[in-house]
Amino acid sequence: MRDNGSLWERLAPPGPDCPPLDGAAKADLAVIGGGFLGLSAALHAAEAGMEVVLLEAEGPGFGASGRNTGFVVPSLKSALGPAETEALLGQPHAGRLLRLVAGSGDAVFGLIERHGMDVARARNGWLQPGHSAAAEAMLRSRLPKLRAAGVAAEFLARDEMRTLTGLPSLHGGLRVASGGQINPLAYARGLARAALAAGVRIHAGSRATGLAETATGWRVATAAGEVAARQVLLATNAMGGPLWPAMRDGIVPVTVFQVATQPLPGALRQRILPAMAPVADTRRHTFALRWTEDGRLVTGGMALPGPGRAARAARGFLARMRAFVPGLPELEAEALWTGTIAATLDALPRMVRLAPGLHGAIGCNGRGVALATALGRETAGLLAGRIAEQDFVLPVTAPRPVPMARLSGLGPHLWLPWSSLRDRLEARG
Helix, strand or coil: CCCCCCCCHHHCCCCCCCCCCEEEEEEEEECCCCCCHHHHHHHHHHHHCCEEECCCCCCCCCCCCCCCCCEEECCCCCCCCCCHHHHHHHCCCCHHHHHHHCCHHHHHHHHHHHHCCCCEEECECCCCCCCCHHHHHHHHHHHHHHHCCCHHHEECCHHHHHHHHCCCCCCCCEEECEEEEEEEHHHHHHHHEECCCCEECCCCCCCCCCCEEEEEEEEECCCCCCEEEEEHHHHHHHHCCCCCHHHHCEEEEEEEEEEEEECCCCCHHHCCCCCCCEECCCCCCCCCCECCCCEEEEECCCCCCCCCCHHHHHHHHHHHHHHHHHCCCCHHHHHHHEEEECCCCCCECCCCCCCCCEEEEEEECCCCHHHHHHHHHHHHHCCCCCCCCHHHCCCCCCCCCCCCHHHHHHHHHHHHHHHHHHHHHHHHH
């Protein structure tokens, strides 16, 4: 089996017309990258009065933004609770980031409602069960600090979690009421329409090929034109390529597979995730599951490289689904697709100052729907001068390269077998 295209492409309404750049353009802000972060930043910058041009190599939502599972997760990675975040960032930035994350579900669903976006969605919470008794206890211990940071979370005992998931092997854990699920490509296209309506000029099929500093700002070159801008935001995440090597060297690119079953009987939907609340557990190699708007189950994760990788991924993830979900019929992988996320070694996002007037935001670490939306809004405030750098949600730092950056893509393949073994051993404990 090969990557046969994102299921969301089949289900999402068409995107807006965004003709390629042809000739010269001027702007206060040039945004490079049309994923959630770039589109959110462009929209909010335009609403703040800036003249904005957004350049996208393919189309809005083409990369990981339109290819993920579509979970709206008001949370950082499982390993990063409030205490861990404070240890890494210190105060006040840890508190700011935790509050931003707490409100990130509201940011997504608020934009959808405010702009009347045609996005399939369900806001019935997000479920994070533990994969072991120890993980359940860890999640319970986090609850007071999560609530103090503004997260609308509650702890569910194992029986309660089983009722909401239909998955008997999982333990108790958290329900975050402000989370949910969306069609991610429809959302990216909805953001693009909202940005266009706010005055942003979006040029799809316009890959940025060069950046040069000028006396008044920056010049961004494409194959058929250029943009002169006072400021530039790189919002390419894992898709930046050679445009600015310091950005690429600050991430670990992780290829993630998604697989969707055939449409399943309606009776299953009364038993498995009956509230349409997506679930993602605490495993290092997370088990995640959701329903689509046309009645399929979607799951995914990483797969080791080698011959027949896509077919192995499809078989492996369907087998994993059968192991967790009782009473499934024979499953078929009717859609299989990939996306590449930008991970950082500490699983925290970054705001990077590359040069005067040139910033980059990276590293949502698989939490891109909600976190990138909210971070894009705050980034627009920073670039529009409405938020002072010292008051920004993240420290604005110089680039921090990953050790042996050009080989960093090998890291996830070394990490996966060991982490999967630890997950299995812990789940038996």
